[in-house]
Amino acid sequence: MRTNKWFLVMFVVLLSACTLEEEEPVEEEQPEHEEQIESTYEFGEFSRFEGDSPSEWMQAEPGSLYNEPNDEEKALQILREQAENDVSESQLYYQMLDLVASDYRDYHEYFEQLDDVYNDIVEASAQVREDALQMNVHVIFDAHIEAFTTSEIEPLLYEFLMDMPDDTNVSLKLLGSGRVEEPCETSVDEDSVLPFDEKEAESLHVESYDETPIAHALNSVENIFPSYDEDKPVKNVVYLIAANQDNCDGVPEEVAGELDAIVNVIGFDVEKETDEYLKAIATAGNGNYVPVTTVEELTRTIEIASIETIQLWRDWQVEWMEDERDRQMVYIDESREQQDEMVEETRLEQERLRALTDQLEEEFNLNGSMIRSNVNERAVALRNYMEETSLKFRDEAFQAGTITGN
Known part of the structure; x- marks a missing residue:
């Protein structure tokens, strides 16, 4: 009996020891800490x-x-x-x-760079008011027409060029003028490329020649005034007054389409085929075509062309000023x-x-x-x-x- 009691006591002791070995210590759950800012802060100046x-x-x-x-x-x-x-x-x-x-x-x-912006506006505005846009008016005249008319054409062309707005550059290119050795080249009167207020009436003398190099004449328009300021806006207006087709292997319609200009054409006493030919040149050059048969009709057409060209110049000036105003308004809006x-x-x-x-x-x-x-x-x-x-x-x-x- 004593042996059994002793055995029972030993069994309980051993069992308790095993239980203690198997149990792992449980760590207490630590509360999360909120982000803390150091209590001592070093301020700036x-x-x-x-x-x-x-x-x-x-x-x-x-x-x-x-x-x-x-x-x-x-x-x-x-x-x-x-x-x-x-x-x-x-x-x-x-x-x-x-x-x-x-x-x-x-x-x-x-704010610091506003002075530079202001100076830009002053400079741009001065350009708008004083020298906003340069217009070049080129007359390409088929000198063969002189054979069918009187000397009335010379003062008519001169008056047309003189009526252009101030500072407009004008030139007269003569087809078949007899002034060059090669019949398929054009002659530019040296005086006629000066500002119009420096020209004299005799600078527009017209002579006749056998050939009609229309394509060559159109192609050389943009090179007449090479001394332009590249930053200055330029508009070219061309008036081709012709009685014949190009007979120097040129393709005026293609040239007019590539030219940076408005190409207007006046056909003088032309047949149907030439009429269609000249009309195609004007269409390609974004211009107008007007056929005439008499000197009186030609005179009236040139007078109307003068009025329309002056109005076109005014419209361009307004457009340019509005574009410049829009550019300046960017600064204002900013x-x-x-x-x-x-x-x-x-x-x-x-x-x-x-x-x-x-x-x-x-x-x-x-x-x-x-x-x-x-x-x-x-x-x-x-x-x-x-x-x-x-x-x-x-x-x-x-x-x-x-x-x-x-």
Whole structure:
């Protein structure tokens, strides 16, 4: 009996020992810690926010937490520590700026380059008003027509060229003039390529020759005035007055289609085949074709052509000025957009600073009204400076350029 009891006791002891060996120690679950910001924060230089110059404020580096995730929450934790240490309201204001002030440096750079933009507008506007667009008027005259008419044609062509607007370049190319050794080349009167106010009537003398190199004459139009300023817009208008087809193996229709010009054609007393031939040249050159049979009809057609060409020049001038105005308006629109962005950024900064002030005032015994006053004064000063600078630029651009509106 004793043996059994002893055996039972030993069995229980061994069983307890095994159970203790099998059980592993259970570690206590540790609570998760929220992200903590170091209690000691090293602020930057407050001097960049001092003074009363919005221009200098715009050049200052932004707050160290500006545009960071949860920037206001992080800033609030740092400022709580400062408030607990009883820093002054003035010091708290600069600490807020050092933490969350907006970045205005790109906007300041934009203001810095407005002088260059203004100078561009002045220069472009001067070009629009004084020398906006150059028009060249070329008359290609088939000298064979002289054989069928009287000397009335010479003063008629001269008057047409003299009626062109000021500073228009004009030239007279003679088909079959007898002035060149090669019959399929054209002659350009040296005086007729000068500005018209320097020409004399005798510079438009017309002579007859056997050949009619229309394609060659058209092809050489763009080379008559090689001294143009490449930056200056140029419009070419051609008047071909012909009585025959090209008989020098040229294809005038193809040349007219490739030419940077409007090619108008007047057919003088031509047969049906030549009529269709000349009409095709005008169509390819985006011009008009007018057939005439008498000197009187030719005179009237040239008079109408003079009126239409002058009107065309005016239309081009208006178009050019409108294009230039559109280009300048890009600067104006950009100025408005930049102004809106800048003003909105000052409002966002103001809201951040006021929210921090309200929270600290609620938690600590401090004078929040003084901080809010500084915040508001800074925001108003920045906005006034931004708006006045932008409006001043637009006003000066309006005064100097062809722009309308603010």
